[in-house]
Amino acid sequence: VSSIAADLRALLSASRVLDAPAELRTYAYDASFLTQLAPNPPDAVVIAASTEDVAAVMRYANQHRVPVIPRGAASGQAAGAVALGGGIVLALNAMNRILEIDLANMQVFCEPGVVHAQLNSALAPHGLLFPPDPGSSRMATVGGMASTNAHGMRAVKYGPTSAWVLGLQVVMADGEVIETGSVGSRAKQSSAGLELTKLIVGAEGTLGVVTRLRLKLMAIPPSRAIVLGLFDALEDAGQAVQAVFGAGVSPSAIEILDERCIQAINLYRPAMALEPVEALILFEVDGNPPGARWDAERVTEVITPFARRSEWSDEPGRINALWEARSLVGAAVGMLRPGSNRAYCGEDICVPVARIPETLRAIQDISARHRIPIATYGHIGGGGLHPGHLIDGRDPDEIRRVLLVADEVHQLALRMGGTTTGEHGVGAGCGPYMAQEHRPALEVMRRLKRALDPHGIMNPGVIFDALPLPFELPLSGPVGEPAEATIDPG
Amino acid sequence: MHETEGPRGRVGMARALAEGHLEVTPSLVDHELNCLVCDACSAVCPAGVHMDPLQVGLRAALEPSLRRSVFERLLRALVFGWLFMDMAHFRLLARCLWLYQRLGVRWLARRLGILKLLRLESAERLLPDLPSALLVPRGESYESTQPTSEPAAFFAGCVMSTALADVDRATIRVLQRAGCRVGNPAAQGCCGALHAHSGDLPRMLRLAQANIEAFEGSDGPIVVNSAGCGAMLKDYGHHFRHDSAWAERARAFSARVRDLSEVLAGRPLKVDHALAQKVVYQDACHLIHAQRVSRQPRDLLRRIPGLVLAEIEEAGLCCGSAGVYNVTNPVQSKQLQQRKLDHALRVDPAVIVTANPGCLLQLQSGLAERDSRVAVKHLAEILDEASSAPSSADAPSAKTTEGFLRTSRAESQGEA
Numbered sequence: 001v002s003s004i005a006a007d008l009r010a011l012l013s014a015s016r017v018l019d020a021p022a023e024l025r026t027y028a029y030d031a032s033f034l035t036q037l038a039p040n041p042p043d044a045v046v047i048a049a050s051t052e053d054v055a056a057v058m059r060y061a062n063q064h065r066v067p068v069i070p071r072g073a074a075s076g077q078a079a080g081a082v083a084l085g086g087g088i089v090l091a092l093n094a095m096n097r098i099l100e101i102d103l104a105n106m107q108v109f110c111e112p113g114v115v116h117a118q119l120n121s122a123l124a125p126h127g128l129l130f131p132p133d134p135g136s137s138r139m140a141t142v143g144g145m146a147s148t149n150a151h152g153m154r155a156v157k158y159g160p161t162s163a164w165v166l167g168l169q170v171v172m173a174d175g176e177v178i179e180t181g182s183v184g185s186r187a188k189q190s191s192a193g194l195e196l197t198k199l200i201v202g203a204e205g206t207l208g209v210v211t212r213l214r215l216k217l218m219a220i221p222p223s224r225a226i227v228l229g230l231f232d233a234l235e236d237a238g239q240a241v242q243a244v245f246g247a248g249v250s251p252s253a254i255e256i257l258d259e260r261c262i263q264a265i266n267l268y269r270p271a272m273a274l275e276p277v278e279a280l281i282l283f284e285v286d287g288n289p290p291g292a293r294w295d296a297e298r299v300t301e302v303i304t305p306f307a308r309r310s311e312w313s314d315e316p317g318r319i320n321a322l323w324e325a326r327s328l329v330g331a332a333v334g335m336l337r338p339g340s341n342r343a344y345c346g347e348d349i350c351v352p353v354a355r356i357p358e359t360l361r362a363i364q365d366i367s368a369r370h371r372i373p374i375a376t377y378g379h380i381g382g383g384g385l386h387p388g389h390l391i392d393g394r395d396p397d398e399i400r401r402v403l404l405v406a407d408e409v410h411q412l413a414l415r416m417g418g419t420t421t422g423e424h425g426v427g428a429g430c431g432p433y434m435a436q437e438h439r440p441a442l443e444v445m446r447r448l449k450r451a452l453d454p455h456g457i458m459n460p461g462v463i464f465d466a467l468p469l470p471f472e473l474p475l476s477g478p479v480g481e482p483a484e485a486t487i488d489p490g
Numbered sequence: 491m492h493e494t495e496g497p498r499g500r501v502g503m504a505r506a507l508a509e510g511h512l513e514v515t516p517s518l519v520d521h522e523l524n525c526l527v528c529d530a531c532s533a534v535c536p537a538g539v540h541m542d543p544l545q546v547g548l549r550a551a552l553e554p555s556l557r558r559s560v561f562e563r564l565l566r567a568l569v570f571g572w573l574f575m576d577m578a579h580f581r582l583l584a585r586c587l588w589l590y591q592r593l594g595v596r597w598l599a600r601r602l603g604i605l606k607l608l609r610l611e612s613a614e615r616l617l618p619d620l621p622s623a624l625l626v627p628r629g630e631s632y633e634s635t636q637p638t639s640e641p642a643a644f645f646a647g648c649v650m651s652t653a654l655a656d657v658d659r660a661t662i663r664v665l666q667r668a669g670c671r672v673g674n675p676a677a678q679g680c681c682g683a684l685h686a687h688s689g690d691l692p693r694m695l696r697l698a699q700a701n702i703e704a705f706e707g708s709d710g711p712i713v714v715n716s717a718g719c720g721a722m723l724k725d726y727g728h729h730f731r732h733d734s735a736w737a738e739r740a741r742a743f744s745a746r747v748r749d750l751s752e753v754l755a756g757r758p759l760k761v762d763h764a765l766a767q768k769v770v771y772q773d774a775c776h777l778i779h780a781q782r783v784s785r786q787p788r789d790l791l792r793r794i795p796g797l798v799l800a801e802i803e804e805a806g807l808c809c810g811s812a813g814v815y816n817v818t819n820p821v822q823s824k825q826l827q828q829r830k831l832d833h834a835l836r837v838d839p840a841v842i843v844t845a846n847p848g849c850l851l852q853l854q855s856g857l858a859e860r861d862s863r864v865a866v867k868h869l870a871e872i873l874d875e876a877s878s879a880p881s882s883a884d885a886p887s888a889k890t891t892e893g894f895l896r897t898s899r900a901e902s903q904g905e906a
Contacts, residue, residue: 018492018494020515020517020518021512021513021515021517022494022503022506022512022515022517022518022521023492023493023494023517023521025502025503025506025511025512026492026493026494026496026498026499026500026502026503026521027493027499028502029502039502039506039511045493047492074493074498091492091493094492138534330537331535331537331538334537334538341537342537
């Protein structure tokens with residue numbers, strides 16, 4: 001096994017290949033609960049510096065039938081960037097150069113390891129923005145965002161990452177380097193042939209390795225405003241959101257926090273003193289200053305009949321204070337149960353907007369039945385929900401129960417007419433549900449996969465075919481005690 | 491950028507070590523000890539993980555299995571076991587170094603290349619010119635110079651009260667002018683941060699107990715002017731949480747700890763001496779990340795008439811000092827130092843202000859190497875310059891400071 005590292009050292013600069021046990025261990029997981037339970041150290045890690053490095057690795061791997069797992073920041077929560085069955089982890093986060101900002105054509109050329117927040121910091125002085133905005137903006141790479149088709153809060157208005165990728169440089173499974181979206185093109189639209197860009201975006205590294213991106217940009221909206229609504233009942237919140245869409249307003253974000261999230265924020269920041277209601281919704285509108293103000297007033301007017309209280313503001317100070325409630329929630333939910341950890345599994349469903357209240361009630365029911373506290377927040381405008389399960393990671397029975405919870409949440413999403421992953425990607429975590437979700441379409445996906453990666457070396461175990469895990473996922477029964485019972489919250 | 495050099499990787503290695511999946515290998519030790527413990531990761535952690543106590547625990551656990559040379563072990567015993575454990579020892583060393591700097595020995599040592607031979611060259615360069623009088627906490631109190639008077643207890647620090655005693659005195663003066671009656675509890679000592687970050691947890695706990703006891707008779711906030719010490723003191727509660735005899739006392743102590751800028755932020759300190767200078771504020775990691783204090787020092791600087799505060803790129807990046815990191819990891823430390831200085835000098839400041847002795851000395855030594863005229867000052871010094879003229883009674887003086895030959899200057903003048 002160690003010969004993989006030796007072989008790679010002969011191909012690449014030796015310092016770019018890691019194989020010390022301690023080093024491999026650090027690439028054994030992403031942010032998912034699954035990899036906390038069962039870390040998967042690879043056989044070797046390559047810190048790629050260039051497209052040539054990537055192509056060399058792919059040629060080697062294809063010839064020797066070694067799995068290759070492309071990896072950015074591994075901020076993913078779906079176990080999509082770990083060597084589930086061994087192989088080479090191809091770390092792309094050192095390829096982090098912004099190659100060119102084309103101001104006239106409003107696009108940027110960059111490498112996959114550029115961190116999302118850093119990209120937008122570099123664009124801001126030019127008044128430009130790459131709008132998809134994952135919660136992990138300060139960690140996630142644009143390569144990872146493209147590979148998982150990440151969405152974020154503002155996808156409700158600006159769409160997912162796929163809407164902003166114009167072209168890609170991709171290293172295929174056999175090491176061939178291609179450019180999607182027409183070679184050398186700077187056009188913003190095209191009808192030339194199959195959209196390979198869209199095929200690679202969201203493929204989670206199962207079809208090829210993204211080594212360069214051409215991204216579409218927009219001007220930073222000059223103004224924004226925010227509307228806060230507090231609702232006594234979840235159903236009122238759901239109706240308010242539908243009323244807003246019906247009123248012809250297109251908010252740039254609509255975020256919901258459930259009762260437990262509100263409780264958590266009050267514990268974390270008592271000064272916020274939020275009323276204990278069933279749902280809190282933040283609507284953000286943006287555009288030109290009078291337009292944003294008009295939108296905010298209109299949203300307030302429309303939701304008032306449903307809300308216990310509502311307010312709007314276009315003052316930056318107030319906007320930030322209100323957004324803080326939303327941004328704090330990830331860290332704050334831990335306060336609900338001191339000593340507990342978030343278990344990132346069943347954490348990213350998406351259901352039809354109209355069925356959100358029903359879904360949230362069902363999640364509360366699952367929480368009660370399995371005695372696992374769940375605080376749910378999400379992008380209600382698009383139907384995305386993030387249930388945050390709080391468990392004592394040292395308790396094997398709680399681990400068993402939270403895996404059951406995750407399964408029931410996934411099944412619930414499908415029953416509601418939704419999907420098991422709204423924006424995080426399939427990885428190994430949602431893999432078992434793909435057959436149920438796609439039925440014959442999954443077989444078509446598999447055919448595509450086989451055509452592009454005949455030896456199945458590209459990120460195996462993700463999306464198409466689940467690899468056996470070191471323990472059985474409790475889809476309907478108890479599991480044996482997992483290899484590792486404690487979780488670190490990092 | 492490498493997972494091995496990131497917080498999650500380090501936590502992962504520590505966990506695998508604790509659970510028996512990894513052994514202590516040179517590679518693991520290297521990656522763990524490359525950590526600056528700057529807490530920049532804690533400040534942005536979405537899960538709220540606090541790195542500092544994890545690293546302290548890990549380093550203490552690693553220490554017994556590390557193979558250190560006889561020289562290294564001797565040095566550690568001398569520094570951690572003898573020097574920092576008793577302020578009398580620390581002051582003795584300070585006096586010796588003062589003599590070394592004054593009697594031409596330094597000149598000779600540098601000329602003869604002895605420092606190079608002992609591989610002490612870069613460490614020696616970090617040594618500031620020592621002041622002629624130390625600050626020795628004797629339980630004395632400095633009255634407020636304002637009509638109002640609220641109690642505050644001053645944490646004098648080891649390096650601060652010796653090598654940077656002038657900064658300590660400036661701190662006390664500024665606090666007095668801000669309406670504080672400043673106590674300087676006797677029997678206080680080193681905070682233990684260097685021990686903690688070097689894997690010597692038992693000695694850190696002993697130092698902590700001594701400090702907790704020393705401050706129990708005092709009132710008001712415990713005011714610290716060293717970011718590194720402040721972060722350590724605020725963590726005492728955490729480190730004693732499982733010790734039934736000390737948990738409550740440590741928690742109460744930590745709850746009182748405030749950085750100087752936190753205390754001054756809420757007080758009416760008159761800063762009416764104009765200082766028409768462009769100033770860069772250098773965020774100490776243990777202030778901005780570990781204590782989340784970055785606004786208050788800037789607000790205080792902006793109060794000074796004429797002063798122009800310039801922001802720099804990567805303001806939250808470590809300067810490479812990081813406790814003893816500049817001695818243990820000189821290569822990485824140097825890279826960080828140069829990066830920080832490049833950013834700072836690009837805005838062409840007259841003064842770089844910071845609030846931590848490590849940063850102060852690190853930046854000073856880097857600027858000296860560049861023959862730069864840019865001054866490095868502690869926040870307390872610049873506030874001292876800018877605040878109202880002191881009345882004759884306010885300066886900590888004769889009875890409270892101690893000259894190098896064990897007689898304070900004022901006393902010897904009196905005798906003459």
